[in-house]
Amino acid sequence: MSGDSFDFGPRRHPRRMSLTPMIDVVFLLLIFFMLSSRFGMDATLPIAGGAEGAGREWQGAPRLIDITPDVLMLNGVATGEDALIAALGPLMPSDDAAVVLRPRAGADLQRLVDVMDRLRAGGIGNLILIE
Template sequence: MTPQSFHLGARRHPRRMSLTPMIDVVFLLLIFFMLASRFGMDAVLPVVTAGPASGEASDWQGAPRLVDLTPDGLALNGVALPDSGLAPALRPLLPDADAPVVIRARDGADVQRLVDVIDLIRREGLGRPVLVE
């Protein structure tokens, strides 16, 4: 028996890989995510920021209402309170339902804590939160 050899023709260089299919896939993914995502704001937290031009000082009525927000808790007019005690302590200080309540976040207080307190004030109908530095 003699070994047979196969002649496969001239050696070809391997084809270069085309980037066109990859670019097509990237564009399809881009279109998919653009159509599947929602643009816009899901939740808006309306907050008034006090400043020199806001005119808050002219319409202030009633007792002081300063909520200091710390990482550990909160204080109303310098008196430390638990979160559940804010509504009962704040309600007698409000002359009307739209009266401003000043909220001041202290060093170390995170944004989620601030949002929780503003939510609590709005949910209980305790006035209009005003955020100051």
């Protein structure tokens, strides 16, 4: 017995743990939270499309505001942002008359929203946005 050793058979390699089920669970959780979460608050801008403007008969003088990155043009005449409401006053036949907004090349969405906010603050709420 002194030179004899115990024979337990062939040596077994330790079994590796599979990562596939864990990766599947992580991806399922990721998909669940992506589908169940809200990414942000939905914001809406109350503007009229072209259909509303075409549905009614136009009244009064033209009221077209071209929005460029640098200047606002009321009926083709450059108008300062501070003077825009005052310049629109004589052109408005009634308080709910429509004003047409036309963003030009280079004007970004924030510029358009700023002009819309300025018009609403001045009491002009019926805005029609065209291309």
